Amino acid sequence: MSARPQSAGTSHAQFMRAANDELAKFERREREFRRKDRDERAKRLQLPLEKYDTEDWRVRKSASPFHQT
Numbered sequence: 793m794s795a796r797p798q799s800a801g802t803s804h805a806q807f808m809r810a811a812n813d814e815l816a817k818f819e820r821r822e823r824e825f826r827r828k829d830r831d832e833r834a835k836r837l838q839l840p841l842e843k844y845d846t847e848d849w850r851v852r853k854s855a856s857p858f859h860q861t
């Protein structure tokens with residue numbers, strides 16, 4: 793009887809791991825899409841593009857020394 797709960801726990805853990813992996817992939821694609829969209833809009837409006845630190849995407853770095861946020 794204890795084999796069923798253990799296998800159920802294992803399959804649940806595998807499912808959760810796969811779900812988390814898919815969510816992480818989706819979030820990366822969404823961030824990339826938003827970054828491209830933002831850059832395209834900035835280019836259309838002739839605004840300076842912001843560069844983001846690859847280690848921490850939340851840290852903004854201005855592309856122009858005159859444009860400070």
